[in-house]
Amino acid sequence: MQVLAIDPKAEPERTSDEHMAHAGALTSSDALSDSTLIARTHARDQAAFSALYDRYSGIVYSVALRVVRDPATAEDLLHEIFMQLWRKPEQFEAARGSLGAWLAVITRNRAIDFIRRQKPQEDPEEVYLASPVDLQSEVERNTAMEKVQAVLKEMPESQRNAIQMAFFEGLTHSDIAAKTGEPLGTIKSRIRSALLAVRKAFE
């Protein structure tokens, strides 16, 4: 594995434009682990943070956009989440699961808070998750996305709709039951089964 030697103290300050150019050089080596990049971000290494941004901005933006359905708002959420990661990189630690998975959950929850017109309800430091999937490389991210799409495709339509309404629209089971005219218990078990189907696909 190639390891870049970046001394945070030796890292020159850059303008945002210089950053745009520098990011390409750093990400082309794409060998640094999330935990290394987080540690360097903690040491105020903007190049390391830039590499993290390149790695996960796609996931964060896509999830936010899917929930809020407005590019400008999704962009604001993306900005907010990465600013928070820059200010408090220590909020993420390996014990919370993989960084990509953690960001996906934080983003979705923040976006749901937005569409519910409420203040952020969750402290990211309270979010621990167990994810069997490592999303650090582009190949792994793409493979995971394809796998989830395949699981969704195989699901009965009623189950797919239930999990999508709960996850991307933040509807409660009562909302979904009222919308679909189906019993509460059925909706609950459909949502749980959908999550377990995703889990099974990655075992």
Add this chain to the structure above:
Amino acid sequence: MTNHEIPAEDLALYALGTLDPEEQKRIATHVETCASCRTELMKLRGDAALFALSAPPVAAPSRARKRLFEEIVQTAAKDKSAPKLRGSWWSVALPTLVSVALLAFGFWLIAQNGLLRHELDEARFAAAQQQAIIDQARQVMETMSAANAQRVTLVAAQTKPQPQAQTIYQRDKGRLVLVASNLEALPKNKTYELWILPANGGAPIPAGTFQPDARGNASLMMPRIPTGVEAKGFAVTVEPEGGSATPTMPIKMLGTTG
């Protein structure tokens, strides 16, 4: 998985934050004190994170990156140009330092609490896995040594069943198991005895005595034997009750390694 007062379905909805507020509170209270639910909750959040990847992939606009790094650069510049405090340094710095230290200690305690709770969950999970392995091993042992277990040895058709024994030996740990079948009944005050035949040509080492049941089955589990003896084979003899220090001829059964 939950098997108590919190239905598994509710925990999944809780993970997504899509329960009604009152139910959300009820589950939160329960999760605080239930390690198995916390572990399952972490898994459900992991599942949700993967489900999030079903969002159609869209690249973030390049202006978003520019905006983010402009703000980061500005923030860094502001931090550098922040006015320095004047006056007696300790009169300002000391209370601030004390407050910061207290605050940091408070945060540290909270972080430690969360971390310890998480570590406890993981330790419990590992212990449960270990217990499952131990339970399985115990079941294997019980099955092998159970008096009422049916033991059937398959041989070529139309062959008279022959006395047969199998040994399983771990030299480095000094562990030995023997399972035998079709053994001949023994005269009163006699017993079968197992012997380790050392590879270095040394004298046979006694490895325990055993008696067949009415159907000719017998087993010998973990006899006291020395560790580290390389065996070239095993032998069974008939000895006086209580066993002997040296084997009495003839050898009734013999097996060699390799």
